[in-house]
Amino acid sequence: MKTAAIIGGGVIGGGWAARxxxxxxxxxxxxxxxxxxxxxxxxxxNARRALPGLGNVALPAEGELSFHSTIxxxxxxxxxxxxxxxxxxxxxxxxxxxxxxxxxxxAVIGSSTSGYKPSQLQDGFDNAARxxxxxxxxxxxxxxxxxxxxTPVNPPEVIxxxxxxxxxxxxxxxxxxxxxxxxxADRFLEAVWREALWLVKDGIATTEExxxxxxxxxxxxxxxxxxxxxxxxxxxxxGMKHFLAQFGPCLTWPxxxxxxxxxxxxxxxxxxxxxxxAQSGRHSIRELERIRDDNLVGMMRALSANxxxxxxxxxxxxxxxxxxxxxxxxLDEVADPSQPVLTLNRVVPLDWTDYNGHMTESRYLDAFAQxxxxxxxxxxxxxxYIAAGGSYFTAETHIRHLDEVHxxxxxxxxxxxxxxxxxxxxxxxEMYEGERLLATGEHMLLHVDLKTRRSxxxxxxxxxxxxxxxxxxxxxxxxxxxxxxIGAPR
Amino acid sequence: MKTAAIIGGGVIGGGWAARxxxxxxxxxxxxxxxxxxxxxxxxxxNARRALPGLGNVALPAEGELSFHSTIxxxxxxxxxxxxxxxxxxxxxxxxxxxxxxxxxxxAVIGSSTSGYKPSQLQDGFDNAARxxxxxxxxxxxxxxxxxxxxTPVNPPEVIxxxxxxxxxxxxxxxxxxxxxxxxxADRFLEAVWREALWLVKDGIATTEExxxxxxxxxxxxxxxxxxxxxxxxxxxxxGMKHFLAQFGPCLTWPxxxxxxxxxxxxxxxxxxxxxxxAQSGRHSIRELERIRDDNLVGMMRALSANxxxxxxxxxxxxxxxxxxxxxxxxLDEVADPSQPVLTLNRVVPLDWTDYNGHMTESRYLDAFAQxxxxxxxxxxxxxxYIAAGGSYFTAETHIRHLDEVHxxxxxxxxxxxxxxxxxxxxxxxEMYEGERLLATGEHMLLHVDLKTRRSxxxxxxxxxxxxxxxxxxxxxxxxxxxxxxIGAPR
Numbered sequence: 017m018k019t020a021a022i023i024g025g026g027v028i029g030g031g032w033a034a035r036x037x038x039x040x041x042x043x044x045x046x047x048x049x050x051x052x053x054x055x056x057x058x059x060x061x062n063a064r065r066a067l068p069g070l071g072n073v074a075l076p077a078e079g080e081l082s083f084h085s086t087i088x089x090x091x092x093x094x095x096x097x098x099x100x101x102x103x104x105x106x107x108x109x110x111x112x113x114x115x116x117x118x119x120x121x122x123a124v125i126g127s128s129t130s131g132y133k134p135s136q137l138q139d140g141f142d143n144a145a146r147x148x149x150x151x152x153x154x155x156x157x158x159x160x161x162x163x164x165x166x167t168p169v170n171p172p173e174v175i176x177x178x179x180x181x182x183x184x185x186x187x188x189x190x191x192x193x194x195x196x197x198x199x200x201a202d203r204f205l206e207a208v209w210r211e212a213l214w215l216v217k218d219g220i221a222t223t224e225e226x227x228x229x230x231x232x233x234x235x236x237x238x239x240x241x242x243x244x245x246x247x248x249x250x251x252x253x254x255g256m257k258h259f260l261a262q263f264g265p266c267l268t269w270p271x272x273x274x275x276x277x278x279x280x281x282x283x284x285x286x287x288x289x290x291x292x293x294a295q296s297g298r299h300s301i302r303e304l305e306r307i308r309d310d311n312l313v314g315m316m317r318a319l320s321a322n323x324x325x326x327x328x329x330x331x332x333x334x335x336x337x338x339x340x341x342x343x344x345x346x347l348d349e350v351a352d353p354s355q356p357v358l359t360l361n362r363v364v365p366l367d368w369t370d371y372n373g374h375m376t377e378s379r380y381l382d383a384f385a386q387x388x389x390x391x392x393x394x395x396x397x398x399x400x401y402i403a404a405g406g407s408y409f410t411a412e413t414h415i416r417h418l419d420e421v422h423x424x425x426x427x428x429x430x431x432x433x434x435x436x437x438x439x440x441x442x443x444x445x446e447m448y449e450g451e452r453l454l455a456t457g458e459h460m461l462l463h464v465d466l467k468t469r470r471s472x473x474x475x476x477x478x479x480x481x482x483x484x485x486x487x488x489x490x491x492x493x494x495x496x497x498x499x500x501x502i503g504a505p506r
Numbered sequence: 507m508k509t510a511a512i513i514g515g516g517v518i519g520g521g522w523a524a525r526x527x528x529x530x531x532x533x534x535x536x537x538x539x540x541x542x543x544x545x546x547x548x549x550x551x552n553a554r555r556a557l558p559g560l561g562n563v564a565l566p567a568e569g570e571l572s573f574h575s576t577i578x579x580x581x582x583x584x585x586x587x588x589x590x591x592x593x594x595x596x597x598x599x600x601x602x603x604x605x606x607x608x609x610x611x612x613a614v615i616g617s618s619t620s621g622y623k624p625s626q627l628q629d630g631f632d633n634a635a636r637x638x639x640x641x642x643x644x645x646x647x648x649x650x651x652x653x654x655x656x657t658p659v660n661p662p663e664v665i666x667x668x669x670x671x672x673x674x675x676x677x678x679x680x681x682x683x684x685x686x687x688x689x690x691a692d693r694f695l696e697a698v699w700r701e702a703l704w705l706v707k708d709g710i711a712t713t714e715e716x717x718x719x720x721x722x723x724x725x726x727x728x729x730x731x732x733x734x735x736x737x738x739x740x741x742x743x744x745g746m747k748h749f750l751a752q753f754g755p756c757l758t759w760p761x762x763x764x765x766x767x768x769x770x771x772x773x774x775x776x777x778x779x780x781x782x783x784a785q786s787g788r789h790s791i792r793e794l795e796r797i798r799d800d801n802l803v804g805m806m807r808a809l810s811a812n813x814x815x816x817x818x819x820x821x822x823x824x825x826x827x828x829x830x831x832x833x834x835x836x837l838d839e840v841a842d843p844s845q846p847v848l849t850l851n852r853v854v855p856l857d858w859t860d861y862n863g864h865m866t867e868s869r870y871l872d873a874f875a876q877x878x879x880x881x882x883x884x885x886x887x888x889x890x891y892i893a894a895g896g897s898y899f900t901a902e903t904h905i906r907h908l909d910e911v912h913x914x915x916x917x918x919x920x921x922x923x924x925x926x927x928x929x930x931x932x933x934x935x936e937m938y939e940g941e942r943l944l945a946t947g948e949h950m951l952l953h954v955d956l957k958t959r960r961s962x963x964x965x966x967x968x969x970x971x972x973x974x975x976x977x978x979x980x981x982x983x984x985x986x987x988x989x990x991x992i993g994a995p996r
Contacts, residue, residue, distance in 0.1 A: 205724060211693050221690050227734050232649070233643040243720055288746065315804075316726065325722070377871060399861070411907055
């Protein structure tokens with residue numbers, strides 16, 4: 017098991033702790049705040065609610081969390097040290113002096129700093145080569161972006177180790193080519209923030225109207241394509257050069273007040289805080305955090321379905337986790353083909369629940385469909401085979417909803433091949449939470465020719481593997497409920 | 507039927523045309539470009555692909571589209587005129603001079619201008635009171651935001667009419683308190699654009715890296731909460747004032763180059779265009795448009811599921827459309843309770859399809875579950891009843907997938923109550939595309955006490971209405987396939 021040392025356990029440090037823990041790391045925390053354990057528990061509760069179900073493959077078992085009273089003790093055995101102390105250079109340098117003494121030589125030290133350049137953190141320390149900026153975004157347990165900023169003092173192997181570790185916990189290391197104040201993303205945030213302060217101060221729009229201008233418009237555009245790709249599309253067939261030619265002249269127009277900064281006095285603070293209360297005050301911060309996480313998970317999962325943007329990152333993370341989660345991709349990888357095959361191993365995500373507070377009925381079929389897809393890949397009906405024109409269509413489904421399950425709970429599906437002969441594939445899925453049987457799914461599928469959209473025999477190697485599974489499992493007792501009709505007596 | 511006159515039918519004007527048409531308006535277009543019809547057909551094809559399925563209620567029948575060779579002819583009978591000609595004030599004023607002569611007195615004239623203030627468009631015209639800025643965002647057929655900018659010359663009734671019409675086509679009118687160059691949203695875009703140009707020019711990050719910095723981080727945050735609400739959450743329990751106190755000092759730090767503007771020369775244009783090609787050149791613009799629309803629809807529908815942000819707007823639009831779409835909310839509204847009840851009338855959305863190119867199996871159950879929800883509301887098992895602790899849980903489901911259906915196709919579900927007695931509700935759903943039977947869904951539900959999570963009798967008024975439907979429909983012939991088990995002979 018790998019070990020992360022978290023120096024500073026506030027909103028950002030706590031988010032890092034949660035990210036590492038839920039990805040199976042041991043996490044050791046140093047934070048002199050007497051409330052640190054409670055505050056971290058709050059962040060961790062949010063993270064446990066949102067992250068494990070974000071992807072379609074179960075994460076490893078949670079690592080161990082411990083709190084320590086000195087930096088020296090905290091960093092013992094660490095593979096990664098993450099510093100998230102307040103943004104004061106003198107304070108950070110004090111921490112780095114201690115880290116220099118005690119951090120294991122092979123560990124990477126990442127700083128969450130928003131504004132300082134890595135050269136400012138490395139300056140004067142013997143272990144400068146191991147110190148990088150690793151700037152995350154709140155909530156750290158859900159947002160994939162980490163700005164990695166290095167200097168010529170960092171050797172390539174430190175940079176590669178940092179990027180590999182960040183990737184391994186489902187995040188995206190954006191390695192900047194040069195160091196610069198505030199890195200990249202916060203420069204945009206600062207620019208928008210300055211403009212927004214003017215708009216509120218000048219009485220053009222309230223904080224709520226400004227938020228609406230963002231989230232009903234360019235915010236949703238940027239969530240999936242960012243700035244340049246969005247404009248590339250807007251420019252149309254004429255191309256990016258044409259778009260630039262059109263947009264270029266605006267640079268000389270009075271479209272921003274950013275040459276100037278509003279005076280940040282009490283009057284402006286009261287104006288903004290008052291408008292923010294009117295806009296969002298009906299929700300507590302805890303409620304808003306959960307609403308935010310529900311939305312982020314829903315939108316990121318929508319992007320996963322399209323294998324795009326943050327969703328594509330998540331999909332790659334899922335694929336990397338399959339083997340450890342016990343999910344086979346070929347028949348050879350199935351441990352014992354004479355037993356039901358594990359075809360789903362995941363956590364119920366936030367967007368699978370309904371107004372009754374439990375997993376909604378259509379997601380039972382969604383889960384069983386994912387299991388069918390897994391079984392199809394195992395017998396060789398994979399993306400390449402489907403692209404070549406063969407696939408299976410479901411003709412009939414029978415689901416018994418036997419028990420409830422809630423967001424955040426782990427579910428597994430085990431699958432039996434009842435019949436695999438000619439065009440027919442008759443499957444029996446059982447969904448469990450631990451030992452608790454939640455549902456059964458009985459499905460009749462037909463192999464089809466995707467050109468004619470009619471049933472047709474599968475390729476010989478598909479049928480052979482399907483038959484092998486059906487025959488191997490033929491000795492198992494008949495599942496209770498197989499062939500049952502609705503309303504029939506038990 | 508209402509009529510919109512579209513003056514200028516490019517990407518933005520074409521998007522307006524599609525938005526009005528798909529919401530049942532007659533649309534009359536003026537555009538001197540000889541390619542105008544083809545270009546508008548392209549936008550309309552994209553819009554037809556993405557918009558009708560965005561919500562959960564069918565839109566009205568498409569309006570009629572016509573092209574005209576003069577502005578005078580185009581605006582005949584118009585309720586709304588939308589001007590989207592290029593951003594040159596002399597050109598716009600020429601158009602407004604013609605509009606002054608021919609536009610019906612009651613019509614509102616909206617301008618899509620990104621940069622001009624409404625006073626600049628009204629100046630010197632007799633019908634200035636009817637002229638407002640109505641600035642939309644690309645793609646206009648999906649993005650809900652419209653910045654409405656007015657002057658003291660516009661009477662309240664013109665402003666209210668403009669806002670009502672924009673709302674009626676599923677958009678959000680953001681009415682600014684004062685006019686200002688570039689309104690609100692484009693000021694943010696301009697600020698970010700300037701910062702981005704510096705980052706590319708200075709070699710800090712490429713266009714792709716900048717897009718990743720946005721879409722893996724704050725872009726997804728902003729898509730649902732915008733700027734201020736995001737920071738309110740980040741500030742935690744200490745509140746917005748505390749957050750402002752922390753963030754305030756940054757205003758004096760060198761976190762942006764926006765006091766200065768990079769020279770927009772050939773070298774910079776080539777640099778950006780080259781990086782954009784490397785980033786996105788493997789997709790044609792047409793492909794990128796569809797990827798963008800797939801993502802926007804998926805994310806907006808994720809927000810709809812949480813009734814938040816752009817999704818909450820869509821839900822309100824859906825509710826407003828129910829009656830016209832033939833969907834009852836009470837038993838009194840059901841036209842003929844002795845016949846199967848229309849419980850779903852919608853279009854298959856983009857996010858309901860799979861790798862086989864058709865509606866994926868779990869969405870059949872999703873659609874049937876929406877039908878069950880509609881029937882529950884009709885018998886009085888509505889949100890208030892559920893909040894008070896009673897609901898129905900599905901115990902068993904049998905679906906026959908009889909035919910394929912694709913994104914963009916309209917589907918309807920009609921529902922029969924086979925049995926409604928005591929705790930039991932036995933439903934039979936039939937899903938059609940026109941006359942074509944796509945699937946049947948047989949469902950056994952049990953009434954539950956949400957506190958004990960056990961089955962319990964429903965309230966008397968619920969059972970009475972359910973029984974009324976079951977008895978009213980008892981004379982209908984037994985549905986083919988009722989009570990069937992998988993694998994049973996037909």
